[in-house]
Amino acid sequence: MKSQKTRRTCKFGHTFYKSSDCPTCPTCEKLKAPASGFLAMLSNPARNTLLHHGIDTIQKLSSYTENEILQLHGMGKASLPALHNALAAEGLKFKDKKHDKN
CATH class of the missing domain: 1.10.150.20 (5' to 3' exonuclease, C-terminal subdomain)
Incomplete structure (x- = not known):
């Protein structure tokens, strides 16, 4: 059974969905690459x-x-x-x- 994804917003206002407790924002990660x-x-x-x-x-x-x-x-x-x-x-x-x- 898959975990349900929850909607989150990082401190910079990016909205993303995660099914784990990981707080990392995918948009912020891409921007700092x-x-x-x-x-x-x-x-x-x-x-x-x-x-x-x-x-x-x-x-x-x-x-x-x-x-x-x-x-x-x-x-x-x-x-x-x-x-x-x-x-x-x-x-x-x-x-x-x-x-x-x-």
Whole structure:
């Protein structure tokens, strides 16, 4: 049985419907999405996770191992191809696994 969607309004006046307790306004999320750069290639949860951890540049991303990134709540394997492509475009890659903290 599906949960019933409830009508909500965010603090900026956008009206949206949600079936969960999640307070996130889809319109606000779309408006804050970057237009370019590696963060623009990611889903909102993945982008928000990286930003929450201070990973806002491709150089900062390259200081982590792939495993460290996957361990962050909100990151999944589906984001890895975009991250690998973004790193490669700048001549970078994830940190070597031998430096992995896990």
